[in-house]
């Protein structure tokens with residue numbers, strides 16, 4: 001509990017650092033949109049209600065626009081006899097191309113035998129669907145239909161198209177504060193948790209970048225923290241990463257030990273101790289940077305040729321230099337704003353102005369941040385802010401920035417379509 005309170009204080013201070021504000025940008029590229037294309041998302045609110053999304057920009061003449069958007073619990077393409085949909089709405093009633101249903105997604109079992117257990121030895125590769133399909137319909141035609149699903153092996157599934165891509169040129173879907181998904185007092189939850197799925201579930205869905213903050217507690221060891229609040233034992237998270245890679249050995253995960261917030265003097269002794277713990281669990285899977293940290297880094301084919309699948313980035317330069325299997329610090333571009341327009345111009349500028357660092361990758365932190373006043377008045381919590389921006393993120397990264405970005409880390413990632421957007425962008429790059 002004292003941790004929780006001190007965390008709020010730390011947040012208060014962190015939030016005072018002002019987010020830069022840049023002029024708005026106009027004239028974004030207007031690439032071909034696919035009229036009536038659909039996808040499902042899950043609300044970041046506690047209700048986890050399913051959200052229907054469709055593309056509303058349609059070419060003239062306007063004879064492709066969907067009449068209805070519907071949600072089914074079966075794949076329309078698999079059935080002959082037609083059971084009624086779970087719900088159906090008139091597309092023109094929702095000009096934004098968005099409808100939040102009252103259907104709760106919750107925390108269902110992961111399909112394809114991907115539900116976590118320590119004894120799990122095999123799971124089915126390729127994408128898998130939850131029993132929810134969205135479709136856009138015009139007359140008696142299905143314009144588009146897609147399920148809400150997982151992409152546990154998307155790198156391997158698309159290896160022929162993406163193998164020659166360099167890691168610094170790949171669109172890598174990630175999570176911000178990946179470990180902040182549970183384990184804090186209720187009254188703080190909405191200001192501390194950036195996610196509502198475990199690390200395992202994130203990886204199974206297709207997340208490939210984990211942003212981790214580490215704390216050390218005498219007698220209890222290392223934890224994944226959000227600032228001063230501890231969330232989960234680091235070892236449990238390493239076990240999940242390891243288990244996942246055992247089942248999906250061609251997936252490549254970027255693990256970013258980005259900050260060491262507790263204790264405030266996280267000294268050399270603690271770094272040494274932590275590095276040996278990481279090595280014990282992930283050392284044999286770690287891709288040593290060797291001469292690979294130049295330009296945009298190695299291609300996926302080059303990484304696969306070494307049979308390694310974790311790239312471990314370490315925020316302390318000296319420690320990274322001393323351990324041949326650690327990569328140099330990874331730069332995160334963080335707007336620290338709760339304003340959607342400010343975030344957009346910040347990200348657009350970061351994409352244009354990013355300069356190469358010692359690490360060939362860089363991360364865009366595509367999320368809004370509550371400001372001190374919000375903590376005091378209990379407004380703009382992380383769930384609300386994620387709901388404010390997640391739909392927009394899908395559009396920006398799909399329609400404007402798909403070719404230019406590397407790592408994109410979001411909050412409550414099921415509220416956007418970043419995983420599928422990234423896969424599609426990589427296949428088309």
Ligand SMILES: *[C@@H]1O[C@H](CO)[C@@H](O)[C@H](O)[C@H]1NC(C)=O
Pocket residue numbers: 263267268269270
């Ligand atoms: C580093 O911190 C730990 C834990 O607080 C302490 O036990 C250790 O003596 C410190 N080491 C150095 C070299 O200061």
